[in-house]
Amino acid sequence: MSDFSLALNEDQLTLQKWLHEFAVDVMRPNAEEWDEREEFPWPIVEQAAEIGLYSWEFMAEMMMNDPTGISIVMAIEEIFWGDAGIGMAIMGSGLAAAGIAASGTPEQVMEWVPQCYSDGSKINTGAFAASEPDAGSDVNGYRLSAKYDEAKDEWVLNGTKAWITNGGMADIHVVVAVVDPELGSKGHASFIVPPGTAGLTQGQKYKKHGIKASHTAEVVLDDVRVPGHCLLGGKEKLDERLAKVRRGEKGNAQAAMQTFEATRPAVGAQALGIARAATEYATEYAKERHAFGKPIIMNQGIAFMLADMATEVEATRALIWKAAWLGKQRAFKNAEGSMAKLKAGRVATWTTERAIQVLGGYGYTREYPVERWHRDAKIHDIFEGTEQIQQLVVSRAISGMRIE
Numbered sequence: 001m002s003d004f005s006l007a008l009n010e011d012q013l014t015l016q017k018w019l020h021e022f023a024v025d026v027m028r029p030n031a032e033e034w035d036e037r038e039e040f041p042w043p044i045v046e047q048a049a050e051i052g053l054y055s056w057e058f059m060a061e062m063m064m065n066d067p068t069g070i071s072i073v074m075a076i077e078e079i080f081w082g083d084a085g086i087g088m089a090i091m092g093s094g095l096a097a098a099g100i101a102a103s104g105t106p107e108q109v110m111e112w113v114p115q116c117y118s119d120g121s122k123i124n125t126g127a128f129a130a131s132e133p134d135a136g137s138d139v140n141g142y143r144l145s146a147k148y149d150e151a152k153d154e155w156v157l158n159g160t161k162a163w164i165t166n167g168g169m170a171d172i173h174v175v176v177a178v179v180d181p182e183l184g185s186k187g188h189a190s191f192i193v194p195p196g197t198a199g200l201t202q203g204q205k206y207k208k209h210g211i212k213a214s215h216t217a218e219v220v221l222d223d224v225r226v227p228g229h230c231l232l233g234g235k236e237k238l239d240e241r242l243a244k245v246r247r248g249e250k251g252n253a254q255a256a257m258q259t260f261e262a263t264r265p266a267v268g269a270q271a272l273g274i275a276r277a278a279t280e281y282a283t284e285y286a287k288e289r290h291a292f293g294k295p296i297i298m299n300q301g302i303a304f305m306l307a308d309m310a311t312e313v314e315a316t317r318a319l320i321w322k323a324a325w326l327g328k329q330r331a332f333k334n335a336e337g338s339m340a341k342l343k344a345g346r347v348a349t350w351t352t353e354r355a356i357q358v359l360g361g362y363g364y365t366r367e368y369p370v371e372r373w374h375r376d377a378k379i380h381d382i383f384e385g386t387e388q389i390q391q392l393v394v395s396r397a398i399s400g401m402r403i404e
Contacts, residue, residue, distance in 0.1 A: 004325045005068070006318065012071055019075055022053065023082025031083035034213035035372055040169070041086050041213050042123075048090050049123050056114045059094055063101070069328025070321050073269035077317070080273025084376035085213030087270065092165040092214060093117060096126025098263050099174040103190045103232035112192050116172045119195075127170035129161035129219050136163065137389045139185045144221065146177035146191060148235075153228040155191060157221045160203060163383070167217040168202020171195040175221065179238065186245045189238050192230040199224035210375030263384065264337035265324040268344035271380035272316050275348040278355035278373045279309040286358055302358060309354055312347045319343055335390075335397035342390035345380035352377045 008016065026047055034041040048054035062072040080087040093116045100112050116126030135141030144159025157177055161167065173193040180187030193200055203218025228235060283306050286297035296302045323340035326332050352374035356363035363370045381387045395403045 019078035027082030027086050038212040040215045041089050044086050056117045069324040073320050073324045076269040077273040080270045081277045084274050085211040088211050088214035093126035095128040096174045099128040124171035125166045126172040127164050127166040128174045129164045130176045131163045133162045144177050146179050154225045157224040161219040164219050167219040183245050190232040264341040265320050267384050268320045268340040271344035271348035274373050274377045275351040276313050278352040279313050282355040282358040309351045316344050316347045335394045338390040338393040348377035348380050
């Protein structure tokens with residue numbers, strides 16, 4: 001186990017500078033356009049792929065070869081500082097990759113994770129499909145079914161997933177399905193739906209409040225047949241796990257929650273990038289904007305607000321980095337990953353609202369980016385476990401009791 005430190009090494013500092021330059025030169029100048037278009041920003045993702053940012057190698061380097069766990073959250077902060085909608089388009093396939101890594105065998109990881117980014121001839125995308133129209137945070141409410149056809153060694157998937165990043169347009173879909181409804185969330189498993197599989201279609205594409213450059217849609221599965229080897233982890237492992245649950249023994253965490261737990265510090269880093277962007281912008285604006293004969297930052301009402309914003313950003317980063325380090329060491333004690341996401345979502349929503357206040361009427365217009373950042377921030381109180389779900393997870397962890 002490595003020692004926790006907030007000091008970045010030379011490689012991490014180089015990475016941070018490289019990403020910041022991409023955010024400044026490519027993401028910021030195009031952010032408003034793709035927010036207005038509400039389309040997946042293929043040209044920007046292609047540029048990210050050209051420099052190796054949008055690639056499975058980049059994700060593997062961040063996730064597997066960094067003993068501190070901090071590189072990935074530091075990288076995500078810089079990307080989302082550039083723009084959250086474009087950032088989600090670049091990082092969205094990573095959730096599918098994380099789903100494969102959380103539940104798959106080493107062979108499945110090597111086969112399918114690279115295909116979330118490229119098939120060798122074109123850029124691909126991946127989607128992790130967990131939430132359903134009537135079940136988001138309530139994982140026990142999932143209804144999409146997977147039934148095994150033993151004669152053909154195939155799984156047949158039926159149902160609808162909702163609010164899926166890259167849903168329907170993705171080349172690789174990782175789908176959480178119910179294999180034994182009597183076992184609740186313990187009866188779930190994850191499946192790969194390969195490119196071009198018959199029966200998988202895109203449902204409605206959502207018109208969202210923020211992160212509009214990221215594609216979010218329903219995924220409809222109608223008698224979708226996937227080969228037996230597309231069950232992540234394999235059938236032998238699944239049967240063994242389900243048998244343990246039926247006997248009342250403690251089983252592994254169910255499929256969706258394994259992925260969410262691994263990614264919560266990273267989601268917090270997304271929110272942190274937005275909060276930092278808003279804080280920096282509002283501070284510079286307040287130094288340049290004059291009223292009553294002096295910069296408005298000279299007024300305590302503005303200066304103290306900015307001081308609080310900067311303090312919250314720094315505190316949030318410390319919590320996220322500590323959670324990322326603990327996650328890498330497999331040493332969570334009090335749901336620190338959920339704490340990080342809870343804090344970051346609140347801070348992003350609050351700081352972007354305060355940034356609008358600093359800019360006044362200008363902040364409420366689309367001529368300035370703070371209103372977009374405010375719209376982009378709010379989703380971090382909702383997706384991958386709402387603010388209230390994080391409170392539930394943390395309260396259970398610190399109490400050791402089943403808080404309802």
